[in-house]
Amino acid sequence: MNYNIIFCKHMKIYINTLLFLLLSFTTACSQENSTDPPEATGNLRVAEAFPNLSFTRPVDLQHSGDNSDRLFVVEQRGVISVVQNDPSTTEKTEFLAIESKVDDSGNEEGLLGLAFHPNYESNGYFYVNYTAANPDRTVISRFSVSSSNPNQADADSELVLLQFDQPYSNHNGGQVSFGPDGYLYIAVGDGGSGGDPQENGQNRSTLLGSILRIDVDQQNEAVSYSIPDDNPFVGNTEGFREEIYAYGLRNPWRFSFDSSNGQLWTGDVGQNKYEEIDIIVKGGNYGWNAMEGFHCFNSSDCDEEALEMPVWEYDRSQGDVSVTGGFVYHGEELPELEGLYVYADFASGRIWSLDSNDPENPINTELLKAPFPISSFGIDQNQELYICGFDDKIYKLSNE
Ligand SMILES: [Ca+2]
Ligand SMILES: [Ca+2]
Ligand SMILES: [Ca+2]
Numbered sequence: 205m206n207y208n209i210i211f212c213k214h215m216k217i218y219i220n221t222l223l224f225l226l227l228s229f230t231t232a233c234s235q236e237n238s239t240d241p242p243e244a245t246g247n248l249r250v251a252e253a254f255p256n257l258s259f260t261r262p263v264d265l266q267h268s269g270d271n272s273d274r275l276f277v278v279e280q281r282g283v284i285s286v287v288q289n290d291p292s293t294t295e296k297t298e299f300l301a302i303e304s305k306v307d308d309s310g311n312e313e314g315l316l317g318l319a320f321h322p323n324y325e326s327n328g329y330f331y332v333n334y335t336a337a338n339p340d341r342t343v344i345s346r347f348s349v350s351s352s353n354p355n356q357a358d359a360d361s362e363l364v365l366l367q368f369d370q371p372y373s374n375h376n377g378g379q380v381s382f383g384p385d386g387y388l389y390i391a392v393g394d395g396g397s398g399g400d401p402q403e404n405g406q407n408r409s410t411l412l413g414s415i416l417r418i419d420v421d422q423q424n425e426a427v428s429y430s431i432p433d434d435n436p437f438v439g440n441t442e443g444f445r446e447e448i449y450a451y452g453l454r455n456p457w458r459f460s461f462d463s464s465n466g467q468l469w470t471g472d473v474g475q476n477k478y479e480e481i482d483i484i485v486k487g488g489n490y491g492w493n494a495m496e497g498f499h500c501f502n503s504s505d506c507d508e509e510a511l512e513m514p515v516w517e518y519d520r521s522q523g524d525v526s527v528t529g530g531f532v533y534h535g536e537e538l539p540e541l542e543g544l545y546v547y548a549d550f551a552s553g554r555i556w557s558l559d560s561n562d563p564e565n566p567i568n569t570e571l572l573k574a575p576f577p578i579s580s581f582g583i584d585q586n587q588e589l590y591i592c593g594f595d596d597k598i599y600k601l602s603n604e
Pocket of ligand 3: 452472480490491492495496497512513514
């Protein structure tokens with residue numbers, strides 16, 4: 205046993221915890237100094253969805269699409285819990301536990317995303333996105349539910365679809381989601397460090413800095429997926445990875461599809477100045493690291509031609525640090541949000557709605573400032589919106 209490695213790993217966890225506490229502390233201070241009401245602006249407030257339950261560093265929330273009204277909460281350490289979607293529930297069941305496979309020693313590492321197959325009810329397949337060590341890498345895998353217990357996955361059923369090296373511990377993307385086309389979309393960050401030192405964002409011969417799209421239902425001879433025929437770089441002769449759907453992204457941690465029109469919305473985390481919201485189009489180049497938001501990055505002049513501009517950006521002047529992409533709301537409980545994109549800032553806890561019906565004049569409205577960091581949003585089978593609080597609780601927006 206190499207105690208040095210274990211010691212270093214624990215030191216790394218300790219340092220990351222300190223950094224996180226520092227970030228939380230800074231957030232708490234800025235909230236105290238704010239003249240805004242701490243919890244509510246307008247009629248909306250945050251309310252605990254499951255007052256009797258806590259989750260350790262929840263980073264994703266999904267439903268299984270089988271009308272069972274269950275919610276699956278992903279904990280960064282490598283655990284997925286399942287709960288019945290009832291606010292009075294006192295029970296959570298461990299659906300999958302893969303801590304031994306997952307490397308969560310870095311603040312942005314761990315089990316980061318979960319997607320249920322569109323035919324989950326019949327095939328029992330679900331997909332995860334996690335980081336692993338030796339070597340540091342991202343793993344995209346399929347698992348199966350147990351044949352005898354719908355609240356238990358078969359931990360031995362892993363089929364690895366895709367792995368790629370991670371040069372630094374941060375910027376690992378995280379989202380995995382099926383699009384309305386039935387293909388699996390995967391968020392991949394630029395690899396990490398700061399400023400994209402390896403220039404992965406603009407390099408289409410790496411998967412880093414992209415949103416990928418693969419077909420998990422057709423297996424190629426060599427790998428357990430195939431490339432959709434109409435992926436934008438299919439058949440290229442320049443060595444571009446054919447999995448790439450869009451590129452020039454820094455860390456598109458969370459994305460989602462608008463269920464009314466299929467538009468793909470993402471929050472792309474910025475470097476030091478601007479956080480951005482993008483609508484992702486096939487083959488689009490979102491500019492990183494030539495641009496950060498609407499601005500040239502590290503230069504006074506950059507070539508904006510052929511780049512996709514954000515729908516919206518915000519700067520960091522009000523204590524915001526890192527965008528958490530959300531959903532275009534189509535639930536029933538909050539009719540005032542119908543058709544609006546709801547998203548947040550991780551550190552400040554501010555939650556906004558964005559109306560981009562007139563793309564030339566998007567209307568961004570602050571809904572409220574939550575008193576906790578916001579790692580992710582999720583929806584249930586009725587498209588009602590949930591919030592993963594990094595205070596280990598799950599919340600809903602409420603107008604009551
Ligand atoms: Ca990384
Ligand atoms: Ca790339
Ligand atoms: Ca951009």
